[in-house]
Amino acid sequence: MDRTRPRLIPPEQPAILEIRHAVRAWLADAATRDVTVGLSGGADSLALTAAAVVEADSVHAVVVDHRLQDGSDAVARRAAAQAKAWGCVSARVVEVDVHGDGGMEAAARRARYAALDDRRDGRPVLLAHTLDDQAETVLLGLARGSGGRSLRGMAAFDPPWGRPLLAVRRSTTRAACSELAVEPHDDPHNTSAEFTRVRLRHEVLPLLDEVLGGGVAPALARTAVHLREDGEVLDADAARVASRTVTxxxxxxxxxxxxxxxxxxxxxxxxxxxxxxxxxxxxxxxxxxxxxxxxxxxxxxxxxxxxxxxxxxxxxxxxxxxxxxxxxxxx
Incomplete structure (x- = not known):
């Protein structure tokens, strides 16, 4: 660990401590101390970056500017500056072009992942997906009707992609930003009803909570964990069968x-x-x-x-x- 760099000293408050513990556990499971973080400037990725700076030995932030909104360059520069101030070894802004099939969401995701993969320099990349993101992913998979593989949701570690916050609520990351006295960027796309995931977030999940008495997002996230565990056993069995039947x-x-x-x-x-x-x-x-x-x-x-x-x-x-x-x- 480079002790000469200025490093964030976070407050000992509940939200940032929960996120730190989640990152610490992920680093131990992945047996790594050096990571790249995908930073957008939103609450989730800011909280993740802050926790990673404290828990890892070295953190390199990559801020992807999709250039889909006026002022996105300023948002990206501000996020990179915050990462450096907290103690990231490096913080780079990468501009990408968003185009291709599948709509803007899918095209932006492809461009973002490609940019992160290209600049991770062999390190795993931490992404700030939360429990709420996981619940939305499970619902989208359920709608596709393509079986348990879709309902597994996102993995905590699918090299090179790491997701330490899959058991952390989105409200916790926002609370952590308040504890850190940092103002996150609120992407207008995250409230635009033209995107299916946004409608799930603001319409479908609240309605399910109302009808079913709450706790829907954690239940969906638990379902993803159970299906992923079961799926890994079946995948291993299938690999053994394939070794005897596929030539x-x-x-x-x-x-x-x-x-x-x-x-x-x-x-x-x-x-x-x-x-x-x-x-x-x-x-x-x-x-x-x-x-x-x-x-x-x-x-x-x-x-x-x-x-x-x-x-x-x-x-x-x-x-x-x-x-x-x-x-x-x-x-």
Whole structure:
């Protein structure tokens, strides 16, 4: 630890102490003392940065300026200056261009993660997702109806991304900023009803609390933890099955058919993604699974990831699943 740098001495008050304990536990679990923090200038990331400066040996802040609002450059510079004043080793502002498919939220997320990954210098990146963010993520996954994988929510550590605050409420991070006497930036996008996540936050979750008597967000976050723990066991089982049923020649459908659906589909999902499938849906995955467990001579299944001229498909031949490109003009 560099003792020559000025370092934040936080108040011994409840909110910042809760966040410090969460960061301390995450650092111990991840066995690291050097981190990069994704800093936006909002309450969540400011509180996370303050706690990280105290608990880690070195902290490097990266502030991503999406340039979607007037004055975003000033917000970014102010956040970087605060990080340096608290004792971050470095605090860089990175400007990004937001464009691409999937809407502005998705495009901004892709640009942000790419910028953070490019500038983390081999360190894990701490992100300020809270328990409330986790609850919203679970609800969005429930709406997609794509199974337990979507309902697992976000992982505390999915290298290189670390999320120490998944058990901390958003109200706690705001209280911590008050204890630190720092004014967070309130992004107007966080109150804009044009975004689905914002409506979940301000309309759906409060209504669920009213109808169900409160405690919905913590319950959803607990559900994510339970499903992630169960999913990790199934993933490990699927990896063992894949080692015996997936080869360079394809998937041994007869051997894979002997296993439960949850294991089969995990094996198939991993194989399909490795084979170039994109935009994989539950419906597509089940259709490929039917080639294994409900085989009656059906035709090939399109799995996405093709070209303008040819689609990528899965077919079964002599008991083995294979992928191939098929002319889009074929009937």
């Amino acid at each position: 360079a020649d394809g998937v041994d459908a007869s051997a894979l058919a002997q296993h439960p659906p949850a294991v089969r589909r995990r094996v198939l999902r991993s194989w399909l993604i490795g084979s170039g499938a994109t935009g994989l849906t539950d419906r597509t995955l089940r259709a490929v699974d039917d080639l294994v467990a409900r085989w009656h001579g059906q035709g090939s299944v399109a799995i996405g990831g093709g070209t303008p001229e040819a689609r990528l498909v899965v077919s079964r031949r002599r008991g083995t699943l294979n992928t191939a490109f098929e002319d889009r003009g074929r009937v």
